[in-house]
Amino acid sequence: MPFLFFCLTVRAQFEKAETDFGAVMQKFNAVGASVAVVKKGKIIYTHSFGLKDLERNIPLTDQDIFRIASISKSFSATSIMQLVEAGKLSLDNDFGDLVGFKIRNPKYPDQKITLRMALSHTSSLNDSQGYLNLDLINPDKNPNWAKCYNDYLPGTKFDYCNLNFNLIGTIIEKKSGERFDDYVKNHVLKPLGLYGGYCIDSLDSTRFVKLYEYNPNDRKFTPSPTAYAPRRTEIQHYVMGYSTPIFSPTGGMKISATDLARYMIMHMNYGKSNGVKIISKKSAKLMQTAVTNDEGYGFAIRSADNLIPGVKLKGHTGSAYGLYSTMFFNPKEKFGIVIITNGINATYTDDFPDFSRAAINSLYQNFIK
Template identity: 25%
Template sequence: MRRSIFWLASALALASSSALQSQTPALDSLITLKMTDANVMGLAAAVIVDKKVVWMKGFGYADWQRTRPFMPSTVMNVASIAKPFVGVAMMRAVAAGKLSLDSDVNQYLPFRVVNPYRPAERITLRHLATHSSSITDRWEVYRQTYRFGGDPTEPLGEFLAAYFTPGGKYYAKDNFLEARPGELREYSNIGAALAGYIVERAVGAPVNVYTKRNIFTPLGMTHSGWFMREVDMKNHSTLFVSQNGQTVPILHYGGTTYPDGGLRTSVEDLSKFFIAMLNDGAFGGVRILDAPSAAEMRRFQFTDGNRPTNFPAEDGNSGLFWRTKFNGLRRGHGGNDPGVEVEMLTDESRRVGVIYFSNTSLSGTDRKATGDIFNALWKYGETQRKNP
């Protein structure tokens, strides 16, 4: 009975495919024009109003041969949108008493993580989740974590131990900032991966296994996974890089530090997760996170008393793997990686939300196309609120 109720609720929340792809000629024309101008191969998006999808559509193609339309059900990498999934897993472990946001992370690890410039200062999960841990991504190491042509082969724990342990293969003092934890904001993918590894040890399962069991399956996210082996690659978009007026396909890739950006999902699937986050952790009669934990993820963590010195109030604020963008006007998360431009953002009221996937990396003035399309989708959502 519970399963039947869930699928009925899901159907009502997402509505029918024909209804979600209703006639929106002005919006469709703008999207198509901007895609052409910037050489975007394919994209899909969803507009959410009052925790319901009111519009969902795909444009362009998911392959170089232009034989597969890019659909809301098309799977692709979503880069740093993976981090809120780690955040949910982390907050579930906190709610279960298995982790504390403000304890020294070393009590959860088989190796020690100590900033050599501030050895007496502890690093916490709250630091990791707000990118204020003093851990930095040393590029000559981090770039090696990308594996083009297949899933990663180096175990996450082994990489992290080698990065943080003096004498380790990847260790250097430059893996840290010359600042105490909490003093500076430095976006750190490796810090996020460390949080994911801590969650793994606390819950007794890898992030990919735990999130499938406790997020993907309950929400009916049937096209989502972390590794190529976990998704239908026939439904996976090719990724492209637009440069010098040409759109060039690139190899599929995975990452050793996969909790920081290895998630593969679709607009259709992600809309279920996003609605759950907008709805205090619940979607379609299923709860993936209790309401207080969801509120803590969204809550602004920086105050006048603990704000990083390089992150003034006008630049925005941070939740726990949940952040502000567009000068603090939008909240949620986005992501960029080779062949990937994605956004999952709402406003303070959580009344309007937009999910945007593009399978094409842009640079220079072409990046403006992404902003123009996102803004048009947002305006459509606001219009739907005024004229339901």
């Protein structure tokens, strides 16, 4: 194929993909969206649509970074697997022993709750009392600590719980001796050459994408500035191994769609990327292996067999402050898609945002299939 013809063909493909994706954006009133597509283990396409800042009409770019919400959990789980491999802890350790205070479901006081259960959301913990500090579940700090537990036997059922991962963040600090945000930066982000992090003040604030909540009653978007609250006062009084929820191991990673795709490639390749080994193949497969059949959830990576018809995927989603993030990949066929939007008119089907479903299918049809 002549080079010029090849270039024109690729350009036509990109133009069609962008037209199709633009139609999805318009249908859900999206403010902006950044995407990255991986094929045969390589990033083949990145693009940013719409606006980074509605009020100032600033376009979104591929260099801009988002708070990605619950996809952040996989960075925490990856860090834990590194510490497991280093022999500093075991997945079957008592969760309370690792955290530093008693963690026991009061209805099953003799049943040990393990780190494995917390990673897979089968610990029987819940978010009914919140998850933004550890006092909520600490029996010495909160007389209502028992409300943080469900009625069923730990290890028998799945219940998605942010508190699990904020507690996991404290374990990373206790076992590594590094503050949570520093550990992830030093052992996951830097080795992969990625720009991002959990600490607001360690990042270039001009690159933060403004997040917007949509109000369907007045059909308006409202900014969510607390998404990037620096929490400097709290950090000044930081207690290692206890104040960790300040950085939100459960949802506080800030990163671009392109760099998130580079991170995704590492998981797609079972722990390695560009010759850099982050975790072992065994650990990576464990993260991707469902613990419960009904939810298909491993360690911060879930299975999704009904997102793209007939295609099996692994990954995670995130939603907070108006943001919706999507990271899914197929480790066998070596493709994956990242989509992050900073505001949409959100509707759901099967607990999954209709925007994200339409967006990932659009990119799949244009670039993968």
